Amino acid sequence: MACGGDTAAPATPSATTTASAATTPTAPPVTGEIIVSAASSLTEAFTDTVKAFEAKYAGTKVTLNFASSAALATQVNEGSPADVFASADKAQMDNVKAERKAASGAVFALNRLVIAKPKGSTAVATYADLAKPNLKLVLAADGVPVGNYAIQSLAAAEKSVAFGAGFQTKVMANVKSREANVRAVLTKVQLGEADAAIVYSTDIATAPEVEPVAIPDAYNVTAEYFIAPLTGGKNAKTAAAFVAFVRGAEGQAFLTKRGFTSPPR
Amino acid sequence: MTLRRPSGITLAVVLLATVFALFFLLPFAGLIWRAIEDPRAREALGDPAVGTALRVSLITTLISVALSLLFGTPVAYLLARRQIPGGAVLDALLDLPIVLPPTVAGVALLTAFGRRGLLGEPIEAFTGLSLPFTMLAVIVAQTFVAAPLYVRAARAGFEAVDPELEAIARTLGASRAHVFRRITIPLARGPLLAGAVLCWARALGELGATLIFAGSLAGRTQTLPLAVIAAFEGGPLGLPGAVALSLVLLAVALLLLGTLRLVAKRGLA
Numbered sequence: 443m444a445c446g447g448d449t450a451a452p453a454t455p456s457a458t459t460t461a462s463a464a465t466t467p468t469a470p471p472v473t474g475e476i477i478v479s480a481a482s483s484l485t486e487a488f489t490d491t492v493k494a495f496e497a498k499y500a501g502t503k504v505t506l507n508f509a510s511s512a513a514l515a516t517q518v519n520e521g522s523p524a525d526v527f528a529s530a531d532k533a534q535m536d537n538v539k540a541e542r543k544a545a546s547g548a549v550f551a552l553n554r555l556v557i558a559k560p561k562g563s564t565a566v567a568t569y570a571d572l573a574k575p576n577l578k579l580v581l582a583a584d585g586v587p588v589g590n591y592a593i594q595s596l597a598a599a600e601k602s603v604a605f606g607a608g609f610q611t612k613v614m615a616n617v618k619s620r621e622a623n624v625r626a627v628l629t630k631v632q633l634g635e636a637d638a639a640i641v642y643s644t645d646i647a648t649a650p651e652v653e654p655v656a657i658p659d660a661y662n663v664t665a666e667y668f669i670a671p672l673t674g675g676k677n678a679k680t681a682a683a684f685v686a687f688v689r690g691a692e693g694q695a696f697l698t699k700r701g702f703t704s705p706p707r
Numbered sequence: 708m709t710l711r712r713p714s715g716i717t718l719a720v721v722l723l724a725t726v727f728a729l730f731f732l733l734p735f736a737g738l739i740w741r742a743i744e745d746p747r748a749r750e751a752l753g754d755p756a757v758g759t760a761l762r763v764s765l766i767t768t769l770i771s772v773a774l775s776l777l778f779g780t781p782v783a784y785l786l787a788r789r790q791i792p793g794g795a796v797l798d799a800l801l802d803l804p805i806v807l808p809p810t811v812a813g814v815a816l817l818t819a820f821g822r823r824g825l826l827g828e829p830i831e832a833f834t835g836l837s838l839p840f841t842m843l844a845v846i847v848a849q850t851f852v853a854a855p856l857y858v859r860a861a862r863a864g865f866e867a868v869d870p871e872l873e874a875i876a877r878t879l880g881a882s883r884a885h886v887f888r889r890i891t892i893p894l895a896r897g898p899l900l901a902g903a904v905l906c907w908a909r910a911l912g913e914l915g916a917t918l919i920f921a922g923s924l925a926g927r928t929q930t931l932p933l934a935v936i937a938a939f940e941g942g943p944l945g946l947p948g949a950v951a952l953s954l955v956l957l958a959v960a961l962l963l964l965g966t967l968r969l970v971a972k973r974g975l976a
Binding site for chain 2: 509510511512516520555578580583585619620621633634641
């Protein structure tokens, strides 16, 4: 198993650190409750991660709050309580940093885009098919990371010789709905209401009713996920430990298991 | 009554009432304060996107109310006047959309009129047309959740009309349609109008069923409440836009409420 106990050594409180913690009250132990606000595409990976984190640090309780990174950034900036923010793009982490709710943000995972279509549907077989007339396409809303990445991908195709000018306009004319987060987008495909949608490649495995159509590398976009402890959090020690856990070998194993890629070190 | 020192009970009642009143006052005050304090919110009021959402809201809700009146009035009259077969079932059925969360209504509508729905699938197979993601889907969602409110009010209105009056008019040679138009409707006018205003207000506030059944696309299916969500969840209008859109909805709601009060007064007179 990738998340073996040997990798946990640096963070495990040893006899010496517990002794020093007792003498210096400024270093509280990793315990108590934290709230982690995370991009909805992280649902499965973070659910696994939290289980392992709570098992490793007895006495911790992590509450997960999933939504689009854009919605979470608004919530954090409006003062909703959270200790850690995991965003699916840099823009929403920057939003939070601009309001001084986070000091730093580190890339902890990478993702790619893919087309999702209902299993067995023949409406879309290639990326170019997204421009076919009368197609029902669903994207995430403006500002929602996966929605922005999708527009970036279409813009890249528009600039290429293969697709050419007008491709993006034709595809956008097929957009029937802009959903609040990537899982809401995926649901429209699961229900068969949409013929196609642009989601993360990691989302496909969560929906048995859906199958992928590849987006060529030349027009694909790498999504960078950022994580940071929040300055308004009430449990800085545990928040820092959680961020370290996600970025460490164990956390990375849970992410790669769900199809994410680790950022280059 | 003689003047007395206020008792403990009186003080408690006044205190509870004040807290309660503040609880309802503060959110609206906050909204207006945010609009005054944040210049971006005022700017957003002039954004074309706000006008677009208002237009979608007005078009869809007016059609939804018209449909509710057209189909709801006969149903309300039948429920009020006659023992119709299945009347009790219909009555209970009409209560469901009022009681159920709108999100449940949205899912239910998909299972009936979606592309894989009971009716939606054969319709698409024969005509190639599908309902979700269209303005018509917004109207269907609004009518589903709002029409029952009109039917409730209209039914109570019709029940309050003395059947004797209708019978007398009939004996004087008036046709059924004539009696309904000239006697029943005018006598039930107050409750009918109040029901229509309530129905309109509910349609205007519809969010959950629309989001699930119709999706959200500016200029087509994105009504004011959906635009608030899109703005709040990181859309280009941002939080100032959400405040601006909320203010527009608040203004429309106040207008409707004023109309309702006016109608209620007229209805009593």
